[in-house]
Structures are given as structure tokens and as C-alpha cells.
Amino acid sequence: MKTKNILMMALSLSLVAVITVGGTLAYFTASAKPKQNVFTTGNVDIDLVDQAYPIDGSSWDISEQQTPSGGYEYTNVIPGDIIGKKVGVSLKSGSADCYIAIKVELSSTVDGLDMSNIITQLQTTVVDSNKWQYLYDAQDANTIVFYSQTALSAANESMQLFDRFQVPTTWGNEVVNNRFDMTVSAAAVQVVALDPPALKTDGTPNDALQELLNAFEGETSGSTEGSDTSEGTEPSGDETVEPEAPVTGNE
Amino acid sequence: MKKKNVLTMAMSLALVGVIAVGGTMAYLTASDGAVVNTFEFVQGDEDGNAITVTLSEAQPTATGSESITSNGKNGYLYENIVPGQSLNKAPEVTVTAYTPSYVFVKITDGEYVSYDPTTVVTTGADAWKTVDGYSDVYYKEVGVTSGEKDLGAIFTKVKVKDMNQLPTEEVTDEVQIQVAAVAKGDLTAKAAAEVAEGIYQDWQGNTASIVPAD
Numbered sequence: 420m421k422t423k424n425i426l427m428m429a430l431s432l433s434l435v436a437v438i439t440v441g442g443t444l445a446y447f448t449a450s451a452k453p454k455q456n457v458f459t460t461g462n463v464d465i466d467l468v469d470q471a472y473p474i475d476g477s478s479w480d481i482s483e484q485q486t487p488s489g490g491y492e493y494t495n496v497i498p499g500d501i502i503g504k505k506v507g508v509s510l511k512s513g514s515a516d517c518y519i520a521i522k523v524e525l526s527s528t529v530d531g532l533d534m535s536n537i538i539t540q541l542q543t544t545v546v547d548s549n550k551w552q553y554l555y556d557a558q559d560a561n562t563i564v565f566y567s568q569t570a571l572s573a574a575n576e577s578m579q580l581f582d583r584f585q586v587p588t589t590w591g592n593e594v595v596n597n598r599f600d601m602t603v604s605a606a607a608v609q610v611v612a613l614d615p616p617a618l619k620t621d622g623t624p625n626d627a628l629q630e631l632l633n634a635f636e637g638e639t640s641g642s643t644e645g646s647d648t649s650e651g652t653e654p655s656g657d658e659t660v661e662p663e664a665p666v667t668g669n670e
Numbered sequence: 671m672k673k674k675n676v677l678t679m680a681m682s683l684a685l686v687g688v689i690a691v692g693g694t695m696a697y698l699t700a701s702d703g704a705v706v707n708t709f710e711f712v713q714g715d716e717d718g719n720a721i722t723v724t725l726s727e728a729q730p731t732a733t734g735s736e737s738i739t740s741n742g743k744n745g746y747l748y749e750n751i752v753p754g755q756s757l758n759k760a761p762e763v764t765v766t767a768y769t770p771s772y773v774f775v776k777i778t779d780g781e782y783v784s785y786d787p788t789t790v791v792t793t794g795a796d797a798w799k800t801v802d803g804y805s806d807v808y809y810k811e812v813g814v815t816s817g818e819k820d821l822g823a824i825f826t827k828v829k830v831k832d833m834n835q836l837p838t839e840e841v842t843d844e845v846q847i848q849v850a851a852v853a854k855g856d857l858t859a860k861a862a863a864e865v866a867e868g869i870y871q872d873w874q875g876n877t878a879s880i881v882p883a884d
Contacts, residue, residue: 460698461698462698462700463698463699463700464700465700465701465702466702467702467703467705469703469705469707471707476856477855477856478769478770478854478855486705486706486707486708487706488703488704488705488706489705490705490706490707490708491707491708492707492708492710493707493708493709493710494710495710495711495712495769496709496710496711496712497711497712497720497769497853497855498853498855499853499855499856499857500855500856501856502709504707508702514700515698517698517700522703522704524704586709592718592719592720593718594711595711595712595713595714595718595719595720595768596711596713596714596718597710597711598708598709598710598711599708599709599711600706600707600708600709601706601707601709602703602704602705602706602707603703603704603705603707604701604702604703604704604705605701605702605703606699606700606701607699607700607701608697608698608699609697609698609699612697613697626697630697630699631699633699634699634700634701635701
């Protein structure tokens with residue numbers, strides 16, 4: 420029996436391109452310009468908020484002259500005074516969403532002045548514990564780091580840590596002619612690809628929290644960018660149909 | 671009939687992202703600060719005192735035939751007094767304050783001798799004020815003083831009990847006066863008086879030893 424031969428006809432692709440005047444048959448082509456995808460890294464940038472304001476009836480004053488680092492100088496302070504000070508952080512325009520942390524460090528010209536009362540105030544009363552958690556190590560008793568699991572974003576552009584605190588009444592005559600300092604700094608880390616800052620079950624900081632702690636070390640205003648503006652290129656991404664040879668055909 | 675076959679070329683889309691040469695991808699971070707705020711406490715005297723109070727008393731003059739001599743306890747010894755006698759005694763308070771303060775005076779009567787509250791100035795510009803809940807405690811408020819400020823006498827007389835209330839034998843009795851100063855801040859007088867309670871104990875106080883006449 421004759422095998423049925425399937426006649427395979429050569430595939431022919433006939434494309435008839437109607438060309439304009441001159442009627443030269445030209446390749447029917449289509450192409451797209453090579454696409455350049457540009458990857459520009461965004462930035463994360465924050466402002467530390469540190470303000471001083473007077474409180475009616477207080478005997479302390481805010482000096483007009485700020486400290487070299489931009490902080491405030493309070494004078495005539497006595498134990499028991501409620502100090503008007505706002506500390507927080509805000510998102511800079513154009514910044515990506517970020518998790519934040521604020522570090523508070525205390526020191527004094529009085530040797531061994533006990534700062535635990537102020538630390539306890541920050542931990543328990545003046546700071547909203549629904550919004551902030553803290554890292555505190557008794558080995559470094561005069562420093563405390565607060566961090567938030569709520570990110571700064573366009574919808575949540577600023578967060579306040581506290582707006583006042585009390586000079587401990589446990590301090591007495593030993594503070595006369597002396598002073599104490601409160602140093603504040605802020606850190607931020609991108610939200611994308613990171614879980615909110617927290618301590619892991621083993622008690623060590625997770626990635627976000629560790630990034631925040633590392634960022635404090637830089638402690639200068641500025642942001643880091645993961646890479647410079649870069650370009651990605653790709654070959655024509657669109658359909659390209661390019662018959663190699665002129666064809667004629669009329670089907 | 672020729673089949674019309676449509677040849678389609680597979681599309682291939684290749685995306686190549688070129689990252690900065692040699693760059694390690696790191697999380698984006700930022701920091702701001704450190705900002706230092708300084709809190710200067712009140713400047714006091716060179717010894718580090720923001721408030722200094724003194725209690726003193728000039729030699730009193732006798733009202734009768736009693737003899738009055740220093741008692742070595744910062745006060746005076748009255749001898750040969752008679753029952754019911756009113757004696758001159760006017761302890762004075764001074765204060766040097768570098769910050770607004772309350773100055774408290776606390777009087778503790780003896781068993782047989784007591785201060786005369788009618789001699790405490792409680793009206794007018796120089797009045798001593800009383801504190802709710804505290805008896806025999808008086809106070810004045812001062813601002814920052816330029817140097818030592820004299821707050822005047824707290825009282826000017828003490829009274830000896832009547833005959834039938836005195837013991838028959840010689841006895842030494844005391845009227846104790848204590849002084850304390852508390853920086854005002856935003857404390858009420860009552861709150862400050864409570865702070866003063868804890869300070870009084872350190873004071874020796876001004877006492878008057880009173881020895882009844884035979």
C-alpha cells in the first residue's frame with residue numbers, strides 16, 4: 420500500500436508588504452528600540468526632631484544659644500523640674516518607608532550621678548509603650564535605644580518619642596554648679612525585604628534592628644544608597660519578525 | 671491550497687539588570703544626630719550651696735529677774751524664772767538663695783515652756799505663713815536673693831507655765847527651733863514642707879534651756 424505521504428508543503432510565508440511609492444518590496448520588519456531599563460535606587464532619609472519649649476511656672480530657662488550640635492541649653496534647672504523637650508523623628512520628603520530607632524544617652528559632670536530615674540521614666544511613663552519598644556543594657560546604664568515596629572511612611576510621616584521628662588527629685592545639693600546632658604540620635608532602615616525590628620527568640624536583634632543599631636554608629640546626617648544609579652539593558656523585548664529574504668507571495 | 675501558516679517567532683524577553691560594578695547590595699539606612707542638650711543646674715556659691723539659711727539670736731534682755739546666758743546649744747539659758755513669766759526670746763532667720771525657695775521654721779515647745787504664737791508676725795508684707803496640716807511650722811517664700819537676706823524674728827516671746835503646772839524641783843526644759851530651706855520649683859508650700867520634714871532632723875536647732883527659779 421502506498422503510504423500515504425503527507426505532502427508537506429513547505430511552509431511558505433508570504434508576506435506582502437505594500438510599500439509606498441517606488442514599490443520596492445522591502446522586508447517587512449518590525450522592531451522596537453532597544454529598551455533600557457534604568458534601576459535607580461531610592462533613598463531612606465530622616466530628620467531627628469529635637470525641640471525645647473517653656474513650661475509655665477517653671478524656674479528654668481531655655482538659652483537662646485543652641486549647643487554646637489544643634490541641641491538646647493537649659494539653665495537654672497533644679498531637681499523636680501518638668502522639662503519641656505520634644506524628641507522624635509520625621510521622614511524626609513522623597514524617602515522610602517523606613518523603620519526607625521532613637522537613642523538617648525545621659526551623662527553628667529557629677530561623678531556617678533544616678534540616671535536610672537530618668538531611664539525608668541522613659542521606659543514606663545513618658546514614652547508610649549504601644550508605639551515604642553526599647554533595648555536597655557544595665558552594663559551601659561546611661562543609654563537606651565527605642566525602636567518602633569510601625570514604619571515611617573507617607574501616611575505616618577513623623578513619630579514622637581516623648582515631649583517632657585522630670586529632673587529626678589532624688590538628686591540633691593550635689594548637682595548645684597553642675598550639669599547633665601541628654602544626647603539624642605535617630606536611625607532608619609528600609610522597610611522593603613525586612614521584618615519590623617525586634618529581638619529574636621534568642622534575645623539578639625533581628626536584621627532590621629541590627630541595621631538600625633549599626634546606623635547609629637555613623638551618626639552623621641545623611642543616607643546611604645545601596646548602589647549608584649545603574650542601567651539595565653535588554654535586547655528588543657518586543658516581537659520581532661524578520662524574514663531574512665524578500666518574499667513575495669500572494670495568497 | 672497552501673496553508674497559510676503563520677510563523678511566529680517565539681518571543682524572548684531577556685532582562686539583564688546591571689548592578690553597580692563591584693557594589694555589594696546593602697539595606698538602605700540613614701541616621702541623624704547626635705544632638706546634645708545640656709541642662710545646667712542652678713549656680714550656687716563656691717561651696718556648691720544653692721540655699722543657705724542661718725538661725726541666730728541676739729542676747730535677750732530680761733523681763734524680770736531672770737539671768738540669761740549662752741547655753742552652748744546655739745541658744746540661751748534662762749535661770750531664776752517664775753511661773754507664768756513671759757520671757758524675751760527672738761530667734762532670727764537669714765537666707766541666701768540662688769534659686770526661689772521656701773524657708774521653713776519649725777518650733778517644738780518644751781513641756782513647761784512654749785513660744786508665744788501671738789508674737790509671730792502673720793499679717794502684712796513681712797508675714798510668716800502657716801502650712802495646712804502642720805502646726806508650729808511657719809514659712810516665707812523668697813526669690814533669688816542678692817546676698818544674705820534677713821527674714822526677721824520668728825517669734826519674740828516664750829511663756830512659762832503657771833505654778834500649778836510646774837514641777838517642784840529644778841528642771842531644764844527646751845524650746846527647740848529648727849530651720850530648713852527647699853528650692854521652690856513648682857512645689858506647693860505643703861509639698862515643700864514635707865520635703866523640709868526630712869531635712870529638719872539634721873539640724874541642731876536653737877534651743878533655750880529654761881531653769882525655773884527655786
